[in-house]
Amino acid sequence: MEKSIEALSRGALASRSGVNSETIRYYENIGLMPDPSRSSGGHRLYKQEHVKRLSFIRRTRELGFTLKEIGGLLTLVDGGDYTCAEVRDRTLSHLNDVTRKIRDLQKMQRTLKSISSKCDGGLVPECPIVDALYVP
The missing domain is CATH 1.20.5 (Single alpha-helices involved in coiled-coils or other helix-helix interfaces)
Structure with missing residues (x-):
């Protein structure tokens, strides 16, 4: 049985993933990251799926994929019907x-x-x- 991860704050997600907290917010705003669930107090609660997805995004960015290309890859994966x-x-x-x-x-x-x-690096103009x- 897989051990479940505790809910993470955005700051904890940032620390665990190596991605800046504001970057996570941006990825949420443009739809690369799914909206997290919320606590009864309205705080965002991130889970292992968020860590995994953010790691995917970070790695593809390191390889030079554009955000549009990453979105396309994630659309394939999210649909589950890809080859x-x-x-x-x-x-x-x-x-x-x-x-x-x-x-x-x-x-x-x-x-x-x-x-x-x-x-020659001289001093004349x-x-x-x-x-x-x-x-x-």
């Missing part, structure tokens, strides 16, 4: 975006190395870096 192939397709699409961004960053890196290598940045 691993659907999740893989969304992940591969994200991987393609990451690969494109890496290529763009490498191009930027080469350009910055090139223009900075033309500057003429600067080959500024000149290079003005070229269309």
Whole structure:
């Protein structure tokens, strides 16, 4: 039998998940996190499902998924009628975006190395870096 977790406050959920309390509130407002139950005094009561979901969101954010992409993945999972192939397709699409961004960053890196290598760091106002940045 699985041991149930006690109800957590938002602060305790933040501590347990490593996600800022205000970020949790934001995720609730945009629908990524389900509304928690409430105590008789109106305090939010988070459970293990919230910890698990928040961990999923945090990890996907660390991997660069957008909030829209995360919402799409969670919609698949929440519906319960998804296939691993659907999740893989969304992940591969994200991987393609990451690969494109890496290529763009490498191009930027080469350009910055090139223009900075033309500057000797002198004290004169003429600067080959500024000149290079003005070229269309």
